[in-house]
Amino acid sequence: MEDRKPSVVLMFGGRSGEHEVSINSAKSIFNAIDRSRYNVETIGINKKGQWFWGVLPEKVLSDGFPGAKQAQQITLVIDPTAPHFMALDGSPLPNQGKFDLIFPVLHGPYGEDGTLQGLLEMANVPYVGSGVLGSSLGMDKDRMKAVFREKELPLARYVTLLRSDILNGVDACLNVIEDKIGYPCFVKPANLGSSVGISKAHHRQELQEALAVAAIFDRKIVVEETILGREIEVSVLGNDTPQASVPGEVLPAHEFYTYEAKYSDIGSSLLIPAPFEESVITSLQEMAIKAFQAVEACGLSRVDFFVTPQNEIVLNEINTLPGFTKISMYPKLWEASGIPYTELIDRLIALGFERYKDKQNCKISLN
Known part of the structure; x- marks a missing residue:
């Protein structure tokens, strides 16, 4: 690496239910990162999935995301020989949108699940954290x-169901869970974090309601025994x-x-x-x-x-x-x-x- 401070792009927000958590995480990192060692840029992603250059996590927490006319909406140029960001309106970005590393602080789907990591791999970009496989399995x-x-x-006993299984025969699903897991049990969407969509069921009625809640968030539901x-x-x-x-x-x-x-x-x-x-x-x-x-x-x-x-x-x-x-x-x-x-x-x-x-x-x- 050249004798200059690496440019680190802190990426936060995103489309998942952990949007606000991501902004708070980014605020902490942004305030603590060593400015004597790194040049720090920011990209905020709103709940629609639009990317904006230079928005600050603390300001987003107080004022919300800016509109497309108030900030530079950008995209990543997928050029493995020279990856960079570009403003959609053609306006200039610092250092022509070039950078050295992405620090994603995106929790949940479209940030932690391998989708963003796949995009960064296609662009040949250094980034913090697990790759596509580790992220998707995690x-x-x-x-x-x-x-x-x-x-x-060592794992707790668990059963995996599809949303279609529940829609096509909820009683059969309930019977399988009662036979293999019993009560109380935890019902979880397979692909969300931070306890979003998770319920604890103590009896059949609660279990049916918990399955319905989890199915809102994912097509795949995991039911685990209580430890x-x-x-x-x-x-x-x-x-x-x-x-x-x-x-x-x-x-x-x-x-x-x-x-x-x-x-x-x-x-x-x-x-x-x-x-x-x-x-x-x-x-x-x-x-x-x-x-x-x-x-x-x-x-x-x-x-x-x-x-x-x-x-x-x-x-x-x-x-x-x-x-x-x-x-x-x-x-x-x-x-x-x-x-x-x-x-x-x-x-x-x-x-x-x-x-x-x-x-x-x-x-x-x-x-």
């Missing part, structure tokens, strides 16, 4: 669990040789860690580090790294567990673009493990460049 709870099961990682245990999370950082943080414990104010509890800073609390014997901590860290590697994640992930009163560990899920808000578990766990917030951002950027450089060494044709 988003789809059904396929994620299939990979975890293949690696013999009685402590909710534990571990942060992972790295590419080929990842490291795991100390574990943290979620103390939910409700029956489970709802969307509101995660991001409102009201009620639920975090206990960092979680009090465990050293052997349990080691097992959690080892299992977090195995889960990270199982889905071929890169850069960062948060891995969620349950630990029963007998200290049995059950793997719940992995999040390949976890929240970065001021109360988010991912950066707080690394801070407790000795990596301050700004340094964590530095490391993630370095890992993005590292992964890009490694990929440039791969041939995709014989010519």
Whole structure:
């Protein structure tokens, strides 16, 4: 790299239900990133999916997204030899829209699920986080669990249904769930995060209602048994040789860690580090790294567990673009493990460049 500050584009917002979480994450990163090391640009994506250059997350939080006439609407030019951004109205962008790395802070569909990553790969762009495969596996709870099961990682019992299964015979679906899972159980859209669309069902009527809610958000629904245990999370950082943080414990104010509890800073609390014997901590860290590697994640992930009163560990899920808000578990766990917030951002950027450089060494044709 030349002797100049790399240009990092912070991308936030998006079309998913985690739009506001993304903006808050971006605000924290934007305020903490080391300006002596990086030139920082921003791209905000509104709920319609339109991209705008130079909008600031803090201003979006206070005033909302600007209209197309108040900001530069842009697009990514898919030229693997010289990727850059271009204003749709032809107006100039700083440095002709050129940049060195994208830092996506887009949670949920169309940001965390591999779709954005595929676009960036087509353009030959360095970026922070997992690639197409790791992102898509990390988003789809059904396929994620299939990979975890293949690696013999301990999971709760679960059933996967399609929306069409429910529409064509809800009673048959209810019977299967009652036979294989029982009550209480959790009903989740397979491809959403931050507890959006998730319900806990204690009986048949609640289960039917929960399936209807989940089917609003996804064509695929995962139903899991309830594990009685402590909710534990571990942060992972790295590419080929990842490291795991100390574990943290979620103390939910409700029956489970709802969307509101995660991001409102009201009620639920975090206990960092979680009090465990050293052997349990080691097992959690080892299992977090195995889960990270199982889905071929890169850069960062948060891995969620349950630990029963007998200290049995059950793997719940992995999040390949976890929240970065001021109360988010991912950066707080690394801070407790000795990596301050700004340094964590530095490391993630370095890992993005590292992964890009490694990929440039791969041939995709014989010519």
